[in-house]
Amino acid sequence: MFSKFLHHQWIGFWRSRNKGGTIAAQVILVFFALYLIGVCFLLGFVMEDLIDKFLPGRDVFTVFNGMILYYFAIDFILRLQIQELPTLAITPYLHLNIPKRKLVNFLQFRSLMSVINIFPLIIFFPFCIRNIGPEYGNFSCAIYLTAIFSLVIFNNYAALYFKRVSAENIKIVIPAILLLAIVGGLEYLKIFSIAAFSDQLFSFIVAHPFAGLVFPLLAIIIFLINDRYLRNNLYLENLSSGQEKKSSTDYPFLDSFGAAGTLAALEIKLILRNRRPKATVTKALLLLFYGFLFYKGDLIASNQFGKMLFPAVFMTGNTIMIYGQFMFGWQAAEFDGMLANRVQIKDFFGAKLILLTISASVLTILSTFYAYLSWKILIIHLAAYLYNIGVSTIIVLYFATRNYKHIDISKGAQFNWEGVSASTMLLALPILLSPYLIYLPLSLIGPYWGLLGITVLGIAGLLSRSFWISFLVREFNKRKHKIAAGFRERS
Amino acid sequence: MIIEINKLKKIYAGRTVTDIEQLTINTGETVGVVGNNGAGKTTLFRMLLDLIRPDSGEILSKGKNVAAADQWKQYTASYLDEGFLIDYLTPEEYFIFIGGLHHMGPREVMDYLHGYEEFFNGEILERGKYIRDFSKGNQNKIGITASLMQQPELLVLDEPFANLDPTTQIRLKAHLRLLKSGKLTTLISSHDLNHVTDVCDRIILFEKGKVIKDIYTTENTLEELEAYFSQ
Numbered sequence: 001m002f003s004k005f006l007h008h009q010w011i012g013f014w015r016s017r018n019k020g021g022t023i024a025a026q027v028i029l030v031f032f033a034l035y036l037i038g039v040c041f042l043l044g045f046v047m048e049d050l051i052d053k054f055l056p057g058r059d060v061f062t063v064f065n066g067m068i069l070y071y072f073a074i075d076f077i078l079r080l081q082i083q084e085l086p087t088l089a090i091t092p093y094l095h096l097n098i099p100k101r102k103l104v105n106f107l108q109f110r111s112l113m114s115v116i117n118i119f120p121l122i123i124f125f126p127f128c129i130r131n132i133g134p135e136y137g138n139f140s141c142a143i144y145l146t147a148i149f150s151l152v153i154f155n156n157y158a159a160l161y162f163k164r165v166s167a168e169n170i171k172i173v174i175p176a177i178l179l180l181a182i183v184g185g186l187e188y189l190k191i192f193s194i195a196a197f198s199d200q201l202f203s204f205i206v207a208h209p210f211a212g213l214v215f216p217l218l219a220i221i222i223f224l225i226n227d228r229y230l231r232n233n234l235y236l237e238n239l240s241s242g243q244e245k246k247s248s249t250d251y252p253f254l255d256s257f258g259a260a261g262t263l264a265a266l267e268i269k270l271i272l273r274n275r276r277p278k279a280t281v282t283k284a285l286l287l288l289f290y291g292f293l294f295y296k297g298d299l300i301a302s303n304q305f306g307k308m309l310f311p312a313v314f315m316t317g318n319t320i321m322i323y324g325q326f327m328f329g330w331q332a333a334e335f336d337g338m339l340a341n342r343v344q345i346k347d348f349f350g351a352k353l354i355l356l357t358i359s360a361s362v363l364t365i366l367s368t369f370y371a372y373l374s375w376k377i378l379i380i381h382l383a384a385y386l387y388n389i390g391v392s393t394i395i396v397l398y399f400a401t402r403n404y405k406h407i408d409i410s411k412g413a414q415f416n417w418e419g420v421s422a423s424t425m426l427l428a429l430p431i432l433l434s435p436y437l438i439y440l441p442l443s444l445i446g447p448y449w450g451l452l453g454i455t456v457l458g459i460a461g462l463l464s465r466s467f468w469i470s471f472l473v474r475e476f477n478k479r480k481h482k483i484a485a486g487f488r489e490r491s
Numbered sequence: 492m493i494i495e496i497n498k499l500k501k502i503y504a505g506r507t508v509t510d511i512e513q514l515t516i517n518t519g520e521t522v523g524v525v526g527n528n529g530a531g532k533t534t535l536f537r538m539l540l541d542l543i544r545p546d547s548g549e550i551l552s553k554g555k556n557v558a559a560a561d562q563w564k565q566y567t568a569s570y571l572d573e574g575f576l577i578d579y580l581t582p583e584e585y586f587i588f589i590g591g592l593h594h595m596g597p598r599e600v601m602d603y604l605h606g607y608e609e610f611f612n613g614e615i616l617e618r619g620k621y622i623r624d625f626s627k628g629n630q631n632k633i634g635i636t637a638s639l640m641q642q643p644e645l646l647v648l649d650e651p652f653a654n655l656d657p658t659t660q661i662r663l664k665a666h667l668r669l670l671k672s673g674k675l676t677t678l679i680s681s682h683d684l685n686h687v688t689d690v691c692d693r694i695i696l697f698e699k700g701k702v703i704k705d706i707y708t709t710e711n712t713l714e715e716l717e718a719y720f721s722q
Contacts, residue, residue, distance in 0.1 A: 245619030248583045262591050266577065273579040273621065337575035340540040342564045342592045342641070409579075481544040488574070 044126035069198030079159035143212035150215035260350030274409040317388035319359035327400035332487035390461025404486025499548035523687030526697035568643035570634035578623035
C-alpha cells in the first residue's frame with residue numbers, strides 16, 4: 001500500500017499542470033540539497049580540525065557536546081519554517097477500503113523522507129565514530145548515535161505536531177514565539193546558554209550512558225502523540241479550513257478614498273485571509289532586520305550613504321517589490337469578475353497605489369528603530385521611502401501588466417515558485433538601481449545632495465501620479481485580455 | 492436593439508469556436524442560448540463582456556463596441572462562473588462590495604437582500620463562512636443574486652440553473668419571468684431545454700460556433716429543440 005501511495009504522489013508530481021515551474025524549482029532545490037549534503041560531509045569529517053583551528057585551546061569534546069542541542073534548537077526553528085506537512089491528498093482514499101491506520105502510518109513515514117533529517121546525521125555521526133568511540137568506548141559511541149538519531153526523529157515529529165496544532169488554532173503561536181524570544185534573549189544576554197546546558201547533558205551521558213536512553217523515549221512519546229492526533233483528526237472537516245465563525249469586517253478609514261479605497265479594503269482582506277499573501281507580507285517584517293548587515297558605524301560616520309541606500313530602499317519598499325511583483329496575480333481567481341464588473345481600471349490602479357503606500361509607510365515607521373544607531377539613517381530612510389512610493393510603485397505596477405501567471409493564494413509561500421517569471425525577477429533591478437543613477441552623480445557635490453536628489457525624484461513621482469495612473473491604465477488595456485487568459489489557466 | 496454582433500469570429504488552436512455573421516438582440520428580450528459542449532456559448536458571453544478578444548468582428552452594446560469603451564459596464568451585470576466571485580469574502584461582504592460599485596450603501600444592500608430570503612433558503616446570509624467554503628450551488632446563488640442586485644439593463648447568466656437544487660431552480664425561473672419588464676434584456680445559456688423554453692421568448696441554438704436556429708418560443712419550440720438534440 002505504501003508503495004502505491006508513493007507511486008500516486010510520484011505521478012501526481014509529474015502530471016501536475018504547472019509542472020515546468022515545479023520541476024525547475026525541485027531541480028534547483030535538489031542541487032542545493034546535494035551541495036549542502038556535501039558541505040555536511042566535509043564538516044563531519046574535519047570537525048575535529050575545525051574546532052581546533054577556530055577555537056584553539058578549547059576541549060574538542062566540550063565544544064562538540066555544546067553544539068548538539070544548539071544545532072537541534074536551530075534545526076527546530078528552521079523546520080517550522082520550511083518543513084512541509086506531508087500531504088498526500090488523502091481525501092480520495094478516505095472512503096475506500098483502506099484502514100485508517102495505514103493512512104496515518106503513511107503520513108508519518110512520509111514525513112521522515114525529508115532532507116532536513118539527513119543533515120544532522122552526516123554532520124554528527126563521523127565525529128562520534130572517529131572520536132567518541134576511541135575516547136569513551138564503543139558503548140558510549142552507540143548511545144551518542146542513538147541520542148542524535150532520536151533527536152532527529154523528535155524534532156521531525158515535534159515540528160510537524162506544532163505546525164498541525166497551530167494550523168488549527170493560531171493562538172498557540174503567540175506563547176510559542178514568546179518562549180523562543182525568552183530563550184533567545186537569555187542566550188543573547190549570556191544568562192542561560194544552550195551550549196553549556198548541552199555540554200553538561202552530554203557529559204552526564206558519557207558518565208552514565210544508560211541515561212541517554214531518555215532520547216529515544218522522548219522520540220517515541222512525540223511520535224505517539226502525533227499518531228494519536230492524526231488518527232483523531234483524519235476527517236474531511238479537519239482537513240479543510242477551520243470551523244470558527246468568519247465575520248464581516250470593513251475598514252472605514254479607507255472610505256475617504258472613494259472607489260479606490262473600497263478596492264484597497266478588498267485587497268487587505270485578500271492578504272489577511274489567504275495563506276500565501278499573508279506569509280509574503282509577514283516576510284516583509286522580518287526583512288526589517290536586514291539593515292543590521294549594512295549599517296556599520298564607520299559607514300555612518302563617514303557619510304557613505306551610497307552603501308546604505310540599497311538596504312534603505314529595500315527595507316522601506318520590500319512589500320512594494322515582493323508583494324507588488326505578483327500584482328494582479330493575487331487576484332487571478334476573481335480577475336474575470338473584476339473586469340466584467342463596474343470597476344474603473346483607474347480606481348483599480350488607485351487602490352494598488354494606496355495599498356503599496358500604506359505598506360511602505362508602515363515599514364518606514366517601523367524601521368525608525370534604526371535611529372538608535374544614528375539619526376542619519378532616518379534621513380536615508382525618508383529619502384528611500386519617498387522614492388519608493390513615488391517611483392518604485394509605478395515601476396512595479398508597470399511590470400505587473402506584463403505578468404500573466406495565475407497564483408493559487410491558498411498555498412504556502414515557502415519555496416513556492418508559482419507565478420514567478422522572468423519579468424518578476426527583473427523587476428527588482430530598476431527599482432534598486434535607479435536611485436543610484438540619481439545619487440551617484442549628485443553625491444560628487446555631497447552625500448546629502450544625493451539624498452535630496454532622490455527625494456525630489458520621489459516627490460515628483462507623487463505629484464505626477466495621475467499622469468502615471470493614466471499611463472498604467474493605457475498599458476493595462478493593451479494587455480488585459482492576455483492577463484485574463486493567463487489567469488484563467490489555473491495550474 | 493441593445494446588442495448587435497457583426498462578423499464575429501474566434502479561433503482557438505485552429506478550431507473556430509465562434510463564427511457569427513450577424514445577430515441582433517432587441518431591448519427587453521429574454522434570450523436563451525443553447526447548444527452542446529463546444530458550441531461556443533461561454534466564449535460568446537466572454538467576448539460580450541470583453542474578457543476575451545475576438546479574432547475579427549465586433550460586438551456592439553447600445554451601439555458602442557464593447558472592446559473599445561467601458562460604458563457597457565454601467566448597465567450590464569453578469570455571472571459566468573466562480574471566477575466572478577471573490578472567494579475570501581463572506582457573502583455579505585461580497586454583496587456590499589458589489590452594491591458599492593453601483594452606489595448602494597450597506598444598509599440598502601441588506602434591505603435589498605431581504606427580498607431574496609426565500610431564494611437563499613436560509614443558506615447564504617449570516618452563516619459565518621467565506622464564499623470559498625460554500626457548496627457550488629450556493630456559490631451560484633450568491634453570484635446570480637449579486638448580478639440581479641445591480642438592477643442592470645442587460646443581464647448575462649451562464650448556466651444559472653446548473654448545481655441549483657430543484658426548489659431554487661423553480662424559484663429562479665419564476666423570478667426571471669417576473670423581471671421581464673420591457674427594459675431588462677437577459678441572456679441565459681442552459682443545457683436544460685425545459686427551463687430555457689419556460690423562461691425565454693427567443694432561443695438561439697449554436698453548433699460549433701454557428702447560429703443554427705433562431706426562433707421565438709412557441710408551444711412547439713421544446714419539441715423542435717428536442718428533435719435537434721436527439722439526432
